[in-house]
Amino acid sequence: MPSDSYVFEGPAEPAVPPRDNNPPLSISELSFALRRTLEDRFGHVRLRGEVSKVNRHASGHVYLTLKDDKACIDGVVWKGSVRGLGVQPETGLEVIVTGKITSYPARSSYQIVIETMEAAGAGALLAQLERLKGRLREEGLFEPSRKRPIPAFPAVIGVVTSPTGAVVRDILHRISERWPCRVVVWPCVVQGEAAAGQVAAAVRGFDAMGSDGPIPRPDVVIVARGGGSVEDLWPFNDEALARTVAAATIPVISAVGHETDTTLIDFVSDRRAPTPTGAAEMATPVLADLRAGLADLERRLSRTGARLLEDRRTRLRAVARGLPARPEELVALPQQRLDFVSSRLGAALARNVVVHERELIRAAGRLTPAALTRQIERRREQTSGLAARLDLALSRVPAREADRFSRLARLFDSLNPDRPLSQGFARVHDEAGGLVRAAAGLKSGDGVRLVFSDGAAAATVDGGSATSPTPARTPRRESAPRPSSPGQGQLF
Known part of the structure; x- marks a missing residue:
């Protein structure tokens, strides 16, 4: 056939799709097949998680969610199993549940049908909240005051x-x-x-x-x-x-x-x-309640005012029945008494003036120069007597004080520690300057200081102990001529 020739072909027959041995499934068939698979594979599981979204339905079933930090799963407790649970589900409670995994075809979701539940401790969020709540309570942020x-x-x-x-x-x-x-x-x-x-x-x-x-x-x-x-x-x-x-x-x-x-x-x-x-x-x-309350108070006030006015009106009528018919009769008698008193007032004032004039004349008769002179002379004599007594008392004061001073001087002279020195006595002082009051306080070799009336001299104790159980009799001192030298010399 030449290359430039054309061959007419009729319309092609439609292609027949190949036969498929996998028939399509309905949604319900697939959902129930998945459900059977889940129930066969996970017919008994034990889970631990935190309870959330607890919903107690009117039918008696309890719907909830179990979760951890990465995932969650819905759960259901049928009515007949609720009372047999070891712990009732509460939001935030960490529990351990036992049940089987199944699906809910209407929502194409899986869930666990819980048969047993026991507490495993508070959830992480609830424990964190309790710690924070305790800290704020200690700071006083919850105080009602x-x-x-x-x-x-x-x-x-x-x-x-x-x-x-x-x-x-x-x-x-x-x-x-x-x-x-x-x-x-x-x-x-x-x-x-x-x-x-x-x-x-x-x-x-x-x-x-x-x-x-x-x-x-x-x-x-x-x-x-x-x-x-x-x-x-x-x-x-x-x-x-x-x-x-x-x-x-x-x-x-x-x-x-x-x-x-x-x-x-x-x-x-x-x-x-x-x-x-x-x-x-x-x-x-509530604005309506306030308006109703105000209206009620207004009605009560109006009724109270009306009752008060009626009470005062009744009392006024009762008092008016005891009054005379003409008001002028109420003041007639007092007016008559006023007229009577006012008519006597002029004569009473005149008599009062006469009485006071007589008393003034009697008092003026006693006020003569001779009476005043006698009073002055009597006061002058009293003043002169008091002045003489005062002069006498003042003149005795210096003599009394001089005598008292003389007694004090004699007492001072008798208590002077240097007075015995003028009679030939001497005071003995130790090396520290203290006064030696007894011989027991000295021993051989101690240095002492003797104080006389005209000076002092140093000395040393010589001999044995000066203490003695029986004091020796002091011989009678014979008078000796006083040395002419200023120092007394060696005593021991």
């Missing part, structure tokens, strides 16, 4: 929460119903690593506001967040956030989680609310 009172009628309320959640809407709605006032929301995240820092910054920001700034300073601050697991609420257990809330000067209400959830700032805040809505109720009064 440092809690500030919540203002009864706040004008501005600050709210620290996420601006997109249902919490802020619940708080605003509750406040608008009870006590319409100004609400300032400080938006921040309430979950994750940045939550603690942002909430602390919001509390410090509210606390640093001035009363005259563009944004009014809140009277009370609400820190709010909805419920969640321990991990979700863990930023509110931050130590820095707790210290910031404790140091705030504005009263702080903690409304984190539900009533069963407890975080660290619940202990350091001024009030703890079970829910964010409860925090709004704590911070505000």
Whole structure:
């Protein structure tokens, strides 16, 4: 066939796919097949982990999550096994469980069906929280005495929460119903690593506001967040956030989680609310109740005033029945007595003047110059007698004092230690200058100093001991002529 010729071919027949001996499975078939595989391979396992997200269903089943530092697994305790557990599951409790691994086809997830559970100790997060709580308690941050009172009628309320959640809407709605006032929301995240820092910054920001700034300073601050697991609420257990809330000067209400959830700032805040809505109720009064109370007080005041007026009116009517018909009759008798007294007043004054005039005349008769002269002479004689007695007493004073001085001089002369020296006696002093009072105090060879009336001389004790049990009789001293030389010479 030439190279430039063409051959017409008809349409090609459709290709037939090759036959497959692996038929497709449905989703349900695959899920139940995986379930049988898990139950056959892990029909009995023993796990240790920390309990989290405990949910007790109305049916009696308990759903929870077991976790460690790297992974987690869902768990379920059927109603019939709950009472037989060695320990009831609680968030933060570290447990050891026994059960079988199975799957939940509706969510394509696996879980453990727990048959037994026993405590293995507190979880790491719970133990860390307890240590931090104990340290802050020792510092006094939990003391009721440092809690500030919540203002009864706040004008501005600050709210620290996420601006997109249902919490802020619940708080605003509750406040608008009870006590319409100004609400300032400080938006921040309430979950994750940045939550603690942002909430602390919001509390410090509210606390640093001035009363005259563009944004009014809140009277009370609400820190709010909805419920969640321990991990979700863990930023509110931050130590820095707790210290910031404790140091705030504005009263702080903690409304984190539900009533069963407890975080660290619940202990350091001024009030703890079970829910964010409860925090709004704590911070505000009920305006309708206040109005009803004021209206009730107004009605009571009106009724009390009416009863008081009626009582006074009744008493006035009772008193009026005892009064005469004409008011002039009440003052007629007193007016008559006044007229009678006023008519006698002129004559009484005249008689009073006459009486006092007579007494003045009698007193003036006794006031004569002779009487005054006698009084002066009598006082002069008394003065002269007193002057003579004073002169006599003063004249005796020098003689009495001179005699007393003479007696003291004689006493001094008799007690003078140098007086016996003039009669031939001498004083004996030892080498130290002390006075020798007895011969027992001297021994042979001791140096002494003899003091006479006209001088002193040194001497040495010669001979044996001068002590003797029986004192020798002192011979009578014969008078001898006194030497003419100034020194007495050697005594021994």
